[in-house]
Amino acid sequence: MLAKLAGGGCIALEERPGSIPFLSGDHRLLPTLARTLPVVLENVSGKAVLAVTGWSIHWRTGRYFENNPYLTAGACELLAARGARFVGIDSLNIDDVEDLSRPAHTLLLGAGIPICEHMTNLGALPPEGGFLHAVPIAWAGGATFPVRAYAVYPDAR
Numbered sequence: 629m630l631a632k633l634a635g636g637g638c639i640a641l642e643e644r645p646g647s648i649p650f651l652s653g654d655h656r657l658l659p660t661l662a663r664t665l666p667v668v669l670e671n672v673s674g675k676a677v678l679a680v681t682g683w684s685i686h687w688r689t690g691r692y693f694e695n696n697p698y699l700t701a702g703a704c705e706l707l708a709a710r711g712a713r714f715v716g717i718d719s720l721n722i723d724d725v726e727d728l729s730r731p732a733h734t735l736l737l738g739a740g741i742p743i744c745e746h747m748t749n750l751g752a753l754p755p756e757g758g759f760l761h762a763v764p765i766a767w768a769g770g771a772t773f774p775v776r777a778y779a780v781y782p783d784a785r
Contacts, residue, residue, distance in 0.1 A: 673711035676760035678779075683719040684748040696720040701731035708739035714760060716744035716777065718751075744777055753779055 679699060686692040696719045699707075707715055715722070715736055722732040722743050736743050744762055758781040767773040 671756075672707065674713050676714040676716065676762075677707060677712045678747065678750050678753065678760070679715070679717040679719075679722075680750040680753070681717065681719050682751055684746075684750070687746075687748065692720055696725070698722055698724050699732045701735065704732045704735040708735055708741060712736075712741055714742050714744070714762065716747045716750075716760070716762075718747040718749075719745065721745055744775060747777060754781060757781055 679697075681697040683692070683697050697717075698719060699715070699717065699722050704715075715732075722736075722745050723730045733743065742762070758779040760777065760779050762775040762777040764773050764775050
């Protein structure tokens with residue numbers, strides 16, 4: 629699993645108007661993704677896919693914990709089927725916190741795809757071309773573990 633936390637390329641996904649939803653929750657800019665998501669996801673095999681919601685602007689406020697955006701089960705099924713290496717989101721949770729079936733956790737982790745929540749500043753990333761590193765800290769005995777995540781873009785100047 630540690631091998632999936634570095635390299636492989638990086639794609640920052642944002643929903644576009646006129647496509648089916650891959651995100652849900654209270655995020656007015658992301659109501660859509662059928663036409664674009666399958667096309668974009670054809671290129672995710674072996675890559676880190678980062679869902680850019682802009683929600684991290686609410687970090688350290690009460691708003692961060694209310695109606696956060698999350699990945700839909702359909703998006704997670706596509707990500708797993710298309711071979712994503714890693715999936716991250718700049719939100720409280722990759723799942724709807726009200727849905728105890730936790731489809732994103734179940735589908736992605738069940739497919740061996742690590743997930744990362746609470747990411748920040750994803751909107752500053754170019755859509756493609758970088759390499760994500762999610763370096764775990766020394767941690768034992770937990771079901772989850774903190775990472776120091778960052779993207780490296782070799783051609784950025």
